[in-house]
Amino acid sequence: MLVRRRLVGLVRETPVPVLCTVLLALGGTACAVGQGFAIAEALRRAFTGRPLDELLVPVAAVAALVATRTALLWARDMTATWTAHAIKERLRDRLVDRLLKLGPGHTLTHPAGRTQATVGDGVEAIQAYVGFYLPQVAVSLAGPLAIVATLTWLDPVVGVTVGACVLLVPLSRPLWRRLLGDRASAHWDAYERFAARILDALTGMTTLKTLGAGERYGVRLRTDAERLYRATMGNLAASTGVYCVTAFVMTAGTALSVAVAALRLAGGHLDAAALFTVLFLAAECFRPLQELQNYWHEGFYGLAAAGGIFSLLDAEPQVRAPERAIPLDPAGPPEVRFENVTFAYPGSRVPALDRVDLRIAPGATLAVVGRSGAGKSTLVSLLLRFFDPQEGRILIDGVDLRRAAPDDVRAMTAVVSQDVHLFYGTVADNLRIAAPEATRERLEDAARRARVHEVIAALPDGYETVIGERGATLSGGERQRLAIARALLKNAPILVLDEATSSVDGQTEKALQEALAEITAERTTLVIAHRLSTVLTADHVAVLDGGRVVEHGPPAELFATGGAWAELVAVQAGAAR
């Protein structure tokens, strides 16, 4: 029997329904035992020439027992299914809850496809294991034990023979455990890899096509599908191999028990009716083990998925909430400071930010520029407290972010990034993600200020239009303007603009710059920008290079010094010509 302690722990959380499942199954076994005795009695009466009406009682008892058993097993299946669903739903709630707690700190460092396979199919697979397999383990111990005791009472020699044969099944299990466990894990691993690859292909379809890499990626997909196929067949071979051996032991055990009972009959230790009872009970003794074997077929996936599920449940968030969080004031635009901040991503030895000192005065705008990989986005991730710096600290109005609740920190900041994610749902739903209570008037006002109201109004159902997955029905520029409307609705005192206007045409950019100037005036703003037009209006510019601030000051002053900023301007000007 393959049992994982923590999965048993899940079952223990719903003790009553699980106990009911076990008792109903054992009730079914008890009916089968009664059936064996009733049939034997009917035969005994028939063989001894008793009148027909005397046969009616045992025959009626058999019918009643068969009906009761059917009802009990139906109730068992219903209870097991219900229990399995309840455990599954609770587990999935916990996983989703944990994922939300782990936040982008986890999603940025783990493949989404694997996580999706764990939370989706992994939890589905657990269902058969916890709902059917584990309760059946208890039934397979108690049922055969009770039947062997009954057989021993009928005839000790037959009882010991059946008991020995039954014992062979669980005793042979350790021989297979390793093989079954390894094959199941290999199978799940191949499945997770395949699921991750498929998700990547779907989300990156445009990139693959524009790079002409569809064919090459298809080869990788086929290789992973082939690996999954081989792992499935390997698992199936091991599983059915064990199934066949166990079935053989069970059949041989039943045959041997009947042969021993026949010898006992010949020796005058048993009568013919008792022989029939033995025959019936010996077969029934192996039935729970046979069912256990069947449930294993359905549940092995769950056992393999358990590793991923529990490691996700055990994963610790990158940032911890302090026991007594200092509240942050969301009212006015705050001062933001990075003090000697050094940070390297988990698993990386090269710091993405190296002793960064920056200050944004309340209501001021700081533009951060620098080459790709300089550390600009990392600055934002730290400001949103997706990660904590290894050295130094980040302060909002003098409060170290480590001493504030992570949710409070995120509530202070609205982000408009390059990669705008629109969720499956209506335009209004997508706007209300930022402000669930917002009235239709507020939505429209925000959309107007973000210069996207006309676009929304022209959609087939206006604000109630369902946006296709990943915003397929809106252009890049429209999506960005929707993101700006979201930021307006969130109305946070800190604003992060990550190349917020990179996907809009010249005319829209002008209108957007006006709208952004309007909202940045009331907020402390950090602009991550590659384009000069976005930076020129900032109060300060910081030039990042290799995670370090190499220049910092008002844009005009920096330009006059002829340093890194002036060099970047020259490069851009050259590129524009």
Ligand SMILES: Nc1ncnc2c1ncn2[C@@H]1O[C@H](COP(=O)(O)OP(=O)(O)OP(=O)(O)O)[C@@H](O)[C@H]1O
């Ligand atoms: N999730 C991550 N795990 C490990 N390293 C990362 C991760 N994200 C970024 N890095 C590394 O950290 C450094 C800074 O990256 P960052 O994304 O902050 O740069 P950036 O200036 O925003 O670049 P770009 O302008 O191209 O967006 C880079 O060396 C990058 O490879």
